[in-house]
Amino acid sequence: MRGLFRYEQKDTFVHNLDPRVKLLYLIGISILTIVFGAPWLLILLFLSTLPFWYFLHPSKSKVKSMFWLFAILSLSFIISQSLFYYWADDPLFCIIPPEFPIIGPLTNGIYVYIDGAIYGLIQSFRFMTTISAAMIFVSTTHPSQLITALGRFFNIKIKNKQYVIGLPYEIAFMVSSAVSFAPVMIEECYGIINAMRARGLDLKGGIRTKLRAAKHLFLPLIVNILRSGRQIAIAADARGFRATKNRSYVKELKLNSNDYVFLTMVIIFTGFGIYLSLVGYGSTPPI
Amino acid sequence: MEVHHLFELEEITVTKNNKSSVANIENVTFSYPQIDSPSLTDVNLDIERGEFVLLVGPSGCGKSTLVRTLNGLIPTLSGGKLDGRVLINGKDIKGEKIHKLALQVGMVFQNPDTQLFSLTIGEDIAFGPENLGLPKQDIIDRTDHALDVTGLKHLKDNFIFLLSGGEKQRTAIGGIIAMDPDLFILDEPTSDLDPVGTKDVLDIIKQLNKEKNISIILIEHKIDEVVKLASRVILMEKGEITLDGDPCEIFSNHEDQMKKAGIYPPQLSEISNILDLNNNKNAMSYKTVFERLMKVLPESDNGLQVNNIKILNARPHLEIKELYHQFEGGAYGLKNINLQINHGEFIALIGHNGSGKTTLSHHLIGLLRPTQGKILINGTDISDLSIPKVAQEVGFLFQNPDNQIFTDRVDEEIKFGLKNMGLNDKEIDKRVNSALEMMELTEYKNRHPHSLSRGQRQRLAVASILAMKPDIIVLDEPTTGQDRAHVNKFMQQIRELNKLGKTIIFITHDMNIAAKYSTRMIVMKTGEVFLDGPTRDIFSRTKDLYTTHIESPIITRLTLDMRKKGKNIPVMLTVDELRSYMSANPV
Numbered sequence: 001m002r003g004l005f006r007y008e009q010k011d012t013f014v015h016n017l018d019p020r021v022k023l024l025y026l027i028g029i030s031i032l033t034i035v036f037g038a039p040w041l042l043i044l045l046f047l048s049t050l051p052f053w054y055f056l057h058p059s060k061s062k063v064k065s066m067f068w069l070f071a072i073l074s075l076s077f078i079i080s081q082s083l084f085y086y087w088a089d090d091p092l093f094c095i096i097p098p099e100f101p102i103i104g105p106l107t108n109g110i111y112v113y114i115d116g117a118i119y120g121l122i123q124s125f126r127f128m129t130t131i132s133a134a135m136i137f138v139s140t141t142h143p144s145q146l147i148t149a150l151g152r153f154f155n156i157k158i159k160n161k162q163y164v165i166g167l168p169y170e171i172a173f174m175v176s177s178a179v180s181f182a183p184v185m186i187e188e189c190y191g192i193i194n195a196m197r198a199r200g201l202d203l204k205g206g207i208r209t210k211l212r213a214a215k216h217l218f219l220p221l222i223v224n225i226l227r228s229g230r231q232i233a234i235a236a237d238a239r240g241f242r243a244t245k246n247r248s249y250v251k252e253l254k255l256n257s258n259d260y261v262f263l264t265m266v267i268i269f270t271g272f273g274i275y276l277s278l279v280g281y282g283s284t285p286p287i
Numbered sequence: 288m289e290v291h292h293l294f295e296l297e298e299i300t301v302t303k304n305n306k307s308s309v310a311n312i313e314n315v316t317f318s319y320p321q322i323d324s325p326s327l328t329d330v331n332l333d334i335e336r337g338e339f340v341l342l343v344g345p346s347g348c349g350k351s352t353l354v355r356t357l358n359g360l361i362p363t364l365s366g367g368k369l370d371g372r373v374l375i376n377g378k379d380i381k382g383e384k385i386h387k388l389a390l391q392v393g394m395v396f397q398n399p400d401t402q403l404f405s406l407t408i409g410e411d412i413a414f415g416p417e418n419l420g421l422p423k424q425d426i427i428d429r430t431d432h433a434l435d436v437t438g439l440k441h442l443k444d445n446f447i448f449l450l451s452g453g454e455k456q457r458t459a460i461g462g463i464i465a466m467d468p469d470l471f472i473l474d475e476p477t478s479d480l481d482p483v484g485t486k487d488v489l490d491i492i493k494q495l496n497k498e499k500n501i502s503i504i505l506i507e508h509k510i511d512e513v514v515k516l517a518s519r520v521i522l523m524e525k526g527e528i529t530l531d532g533d534p535c536e537i538f539s540n541h542e543d544q545m546k547k548a549g550i551y552p553p554q555l556s557e558i559s560n561i562l563d564l565n566n567n568k569n570a571m572s573y574k575t576v577f578e579r580l581m582k583v584l585p586e587s588d589n590g591l592q593v594n595n596i597k598i599l600n601a602r603p604h605l606e607i608k609e610l611y612h613q614f615e616g617g618a619y620g621l622k623n624i625n626l627q628i629n630h631g632e633f634i635a636l637i638g639h640n641g642s643g644k645t646t647l648s649h650h651l652i653g654l655l656r657p658t659q660g661k662i663l664i665n666g667t668d669i670s671d672l673s674i675p676k677v678a679q680e681v682g683f684l685f686q687n688p689d690n691q692i693f694t695d696r697v698d699e700e701i702k703f704g705l706k707n708m709g710l711n712d713k714e715i716d717k718r719v720n721s722a723l724e725m726m727e728l729t730e731y732k733n734r735h736p737h738s739l740s741r742g743q744r745q746r747l748a749v750a751s752i753l754a755m756k757p758d759i760i761v762l763d764e765p766t767t768g769q770d771r772a773h774v775n776k777f778m779q780q781i782r783e784l785n786k787l788g789k790t791i792i793f794i795t796h797d798m799n800i801a802a803k804y805s806t807r808m809i810v811m812k813t814g815e816v817f818l819d820g821p822t823r824d825i826f827s828r829t830k831d832l833y834t835t836h837i838e839s840p841i842i843t844r845l846t847l848d849m850r851k852k853g854k855n856i857p858v859m860l861t862v863d864e865l866r867s868y869m870s871a872n873p874v
Binding site for chain 1: 703707
């Protein structure tokens with residue numbers, strides 16, 4: 001399951017798109033899943049994400065876990081909506097009659113509604129669409145590209161002066177160094193836990209044992225983080241961190257023709273979708 | 288989101304003159320804030336262009352403090368009071384910005400994990416030049432050059448967190464190369480690396496010095512590996528420079544002073560001293576020493592005090608039978624391991640990183656469980672025993688003492704394991720006191736563990752394990768990053784425990800330590816036991832060892848080569864053995 005949201009190095013046209021354009025695509029799709037109401041539009045929207053997967057050639061195991069993720073998702077929506085869809089007229093059958101002690105009077109009886117099941121299925125498409133688009137984004141966008149994109153989302157030169165809209169560099173630096181340092185910290189944690197177990201601490205006990213272990217994990221971990229933090233700061237200073245406001249960037253984000261084509265498609269697609277939702281295909285609460 | 292302006296490029300110009308001195312330290316005295324005694328006292332030092340300086344000294348002697356005055360970290364970041372002058376390329380650096388100095392003086396630290404900031408190698412190397420706002424093409428050229436020198440070109444876009452320690456350290460060095468400094472300072476760059484990583488890093492440093500004529504100051508404990516690279520050796524003691532000169536001269540004529548300071552000379556130099564080669568210019572060449580030994584060493588079968596402990600009735604203590612371990616991804620970490628380890632053995636477990644040493648050792652205490660096969664301790668299968676149960680029989684000492692200190696008082700620390708064992712208070716107190724005494728920590732009983740020195744913290748970790756009275760002690764690289772005197776003292780204590788009947792298994796990358804202390808060696812390679820036997824036999828198989836990037840100690844190679852030439856002498860493992868052989872068979 002974890003592998004579903006992991007970057008995979010490949011050479012496809014989706015990988016080579018500008019991260020900002022892909023981010024806009026993800027945002028556009030997410031907006032449409034919210035504003036669309038007509039079931040066939042939601043299903044079409046989900047289907048529109050599938051061609052990308054054809055280009056990405058995901059591994060069999062990934063396709064398998066995706067299938068299971070979607071299956072579990074729609075199933076849980078179908079079940080929950082079929083039980084609690086109060087707008088339907090005739091229940092299909094009754095699970096707990098209103099006369100049933102305690103639960104009966106509390107819930108006015110629990111029924112299964114076929115309308116609810118259908119509604120749940122359609123709702124699940126909203127989520128599956130967003131998840132599918134997010135997976136496309138994450139598995140084709142290198143994390144450092146993403147950080148670069150966030151830092152300089154919009155870049156314009158007017159009269160020899162650069163104007164940049166995005167997260168401040170310090171924040172981007174913090175995110176990137178935290179991401180690269182996280183695996184080291186996780187390894188440290190395992191090391192400390194192993195050392196505790198080697199000193200006879202049984203982690204199999206109840207919540208009290210676990211809390212005790214957490215308390216003892218804290219001291220060495222904090223000591224390590226403080227020591228490392230100081231060393232990181234020194235090393236960063238020694239390499240000119242924040243030396244000048246005019247930091248240069250080797251990686252410049254520049255849109256190429258493919259990006260422009262894709263961007264235009266995203267804008268038209270999203271714009272048309274929003275238009276559709278405004279002329280009567282939008283989401284309306286079922287009555 | 289925030290809008291910020293980018294102003295015109297401010298040129299950072301650096302004058303690199305061709306005067307022969309790169310760095311001068313003139314009458315420098317420095318004290319850290321809130322510490323009365325100075326950490327540096329009236330230090331004078333002149334580093335010339337192209338010099339390769341090996342800076343040695345016991346822990347806390349001021350080595351790191353000294354080099355940090357050269358790039359302004361001291362006193363700009365540290366605070367404290369600095370008297371005297373520090374000049375880089377002839378210019379006083381007082382008040383100079385650290386990032387400007389970074390273009391002239393580059394510094395690489397011990398832990399690669401805390402010097403890397405980006406996700407990929409290429410980006411990390413470009414990090415420094417980008418910070419300085421250099422022109423884009425310039426940064427690309429510098430990055431490419433650094434990738435070339437460090438041999439990382441093919442890994443340019445790889446994630447840093449997936450790299451080995453050696454590759455990470457090479458990336459850190461690449462980041463400094465990209466700053467194009469005149470002086471390169473490396474503060475224990477190989478302490479966290481295995482022999483392969485160490486060699487790769489040292490090769491790069493050597494290349495920078497020889498081909499680019501960059502001055503190097505290297506702080507390093509692995510004297511044997513680095514002494515052939517250095518053109519000058521400096522010894523520091525208590526904040527002062529006490530020796531300074533040609534490596535050959537220093538190690539030949541001042542061996543005693545060096546040893547007193549905890550610095551052991553390289554083995555070749557030690558041997559040439561025994562052979563009175565001290566005034567020979569080639570005293571540190573293998574060939575010279577070999578020829579001399581061939582000439583003067585008498586042939587004999589006697590005179591070697593072999594330091595094997597006699598095991599009268601060998602009883603199996605630990606048995607490993609057809610052990611396999613498969614990782615989550617499907618790869619095998621261990622394949623068909625069969626070992627019998629007897630009571631009282633002193634075993635060195637060696638092999639380069641990834642060979643399966645740690646995976647095997649973690650099985651001995653149950654941190655990992657076999658995929659197949661079994662492990663018996665005193666005949667009992669431990670697969671059904673919980674780790675706390677096994678821990679009473681097997682003590683495990685991890686590499687980093689700081690990862691195994693969980694409490695805020697020395698005696699509490701030792702109690703931690705004993706309380707987990709469910710002992711009564713009286714027994715706990717008794718064991719705490721005896722463990723403190725054995726590791727010479729009684730006077731620090733009430734101290735906070737983190738106020739102790741690294742050596743003391745390590746002894747505390749051992750004491751905490753000993754109090755649980757295990758009969759088998761497993762040590763995972765207990766000697767990394769320490770000077771030879773501390774290492775010897777520590778290993779001597781472990782040897783005492785061995786004499787008391789404990790079975791010792793220690794993982795190490797230091798072949799001189801393995802040769803000196805172990806009686807049996809187990810060499811791992813790609814998850815299998817590659818060689819297993821008495822230490823002397825294993826070190827005699829130099830060709831086999833070479834395939835796993837392991838080199839026998841120099842004295843062993845010398846004696847083996849002499850035997851090949853037909854000289855009837857025993858295979859020796861340590862210089863001490865050579866000494867005792869020579870006194871039993873006078874030249």
